[in-house]
Amino acid sequence: KAGVTQTPRYLIKTRGQQVTLSCSPISGHRSVSWYQQTPGQGLQFLFEYFSETQRNKGNFPGRFSGRQFSNSRSEMNVSTLELGDSALYLCATSEGYRLIRELFFGEGSRLTVL
Amino acid sequence: GIQVEQSPPDLILQEGANSTLRCNFSDSVNNLQWFHQNPWGQLINLFYIPSGTKQNGRLSATTVATERYSLLYISSSQTTDSGVYFCAVELGDFGNEKLTFGTGTRLTIIP
Numbered sequence: 001k002a003g004v005t006q007t008p009r010y011l012i013k014t015r016g017q018q019v020t021l022s023c024s025p026i027s028g029h030r031s032v033s034w035y036q037q038t039p040g041q042g043l044q045f046l047f048e049y050f051s052e053t054q055r056n057k058g059n060f061p062g063r064f065s066g067r068q069f070s071n072s073r074s075e076m077n078v079s080t081l082e083l084g085d086s087a088l089y090l091c092a093t094s095e096g097y098r099l100i101r102e103l104f105f106g107e108g109s110r111l112t113v114l
Numbered sequence: 115g116i117q118v119e120q121s122p123p124d125l126i127l128q129e130g131a132n133s134t135l136r137c138n139f140s141d142s143v144n145n146l147q148w149f150h151q152n153p154w155g156q157l158i159n160l161f162y163i164p165s166g167t168k169q170n171g172r173l174s175a176t177t178v179a180t181e182r183y184s185l186l187y188i189s190s191s192q193t194t195d196s197g198v199y200f201c202a203v204e205l206g207d208f209g210n211e212k213l214t215f216g217t218g219t220r221l222t223i224i225p
Contacts, residue, residue, distance in 0.1 A: 033212065037155075043200070043215040056211050088155050097211055101145060101204075105157040 002026065004093050004106035012112045018079040021109045023091035025072050029104075031055075031097040032074035034066060037088040037108075046089075049074050050097040078111075086113045116141045118203055120216035127191050128224055135186040135219045137201035144206035146177050147213070148186050151198045160186070160199075191223045 005024040013019050025032055033048035033056075045058040049068035066076040072093075078085055088110050092103040117140040127133055137146075148160040161168050161175040163184065168175055172192075177184040188195055198220050202213040 035213070042217055043202075043213075045212040045214075048212065056209060058212065090155075090157065092157075092213070102147065102159070102162040103213060104159060105149070107154060107156040110155065 004091060004104055006089075006091055006106035006109050008109060009107065010110050010112075012114060013081050014114050015081055015083060017081050018077060019081060019111060020075055020077045021089055021091075021111075023074045023076075023093070023106060025074075025091075025093035026104060029093040029095055030072050031094045031101075032068055032072065033092050033094075033103070034074070034076050035090045035092065036060075037090060038084075038086070043090070046076065048097060055097050081113045083113050086111060116143070116203060116205060116214050118201065118214050118216040120199075120201060120219050122219060123217065124220045124222075126222045126224065129191055129193060131191050131223075133188045133191060133221065135188075135199055135201075135221075137184040137186070137203075137216055139182050139184075139201075139203050141182070141205060142179070143203040145204040145213075146184055147202050148175055148184070149200045149202065150195075151200060151218070153197065157200065188221075191221075193223045193225055196221055196223045 031050045034046040047057045052068045068074045088108045090108045092105045094101040119138045149157040163177045165179040172189045174187045198218040202215045
């Protein structure tokens with residue numbers, strides 16, 4: 001079956017703009033979580049959605065937000081972009097959101113903020 | 115929060131050599147996964163191994179949950195094994211359902 005699909009793969013924005021990234025999970029997966037990867041901070045958890053509800057949130061400012069639709073697809077939005085938001089954004093999906101579970105990642109969306 | 119340490123940070127080997135990557139974690143975990151990050155950034159699942167031993171071709175992994183460490187073995191290395199290897203753990207308590215990643219081991223295989 002198809003893997004986790006993230007779009008767009010690459011994008012360039014300027015400071016102050018906003019961006020929306022999309023993640024389509026593996027069929028049957030209802031949990032979608034988002035991670036940010038930067039050279040300085042490594043891989044950090046942003047938030048997780050399950051059944052259209054945010055279940056957990058990392059330590060990121062309110063400019064970072066997300067949502068999940070009834071078909072389990074998820075979007076994340078970053079408003080008022082800053083240079084430090086340049087990163088690889090990865091989404092991961094799993095069947096459930098607690099206890100024993102294996103997470104699968106998409107190819108990522110690489111954001112450059114100029 | 116939980117600490118995840120990986121060693122060594124960098125490893126350079128000749129093609130055909132064997133290697134062992136280590137992951138230490140500071141708390142009891144429900145889940146542990148090993149990933150290989152390819153040059154394009156995707157995290158490729160290698161093992162889902164909260165405990166025990168698994169093997170997949172030239173790769174194998176062992177997690178000793180009671181002693182809070184996991185090992186990834188790569189035998190007969192190939193240049194395609196190059197990249198960064200991450201271990202990631204997840205606590206089981208409510209509100210902590212997220213992967214915490216180690217800083218990774220960068221493996222370079224020289225032909």
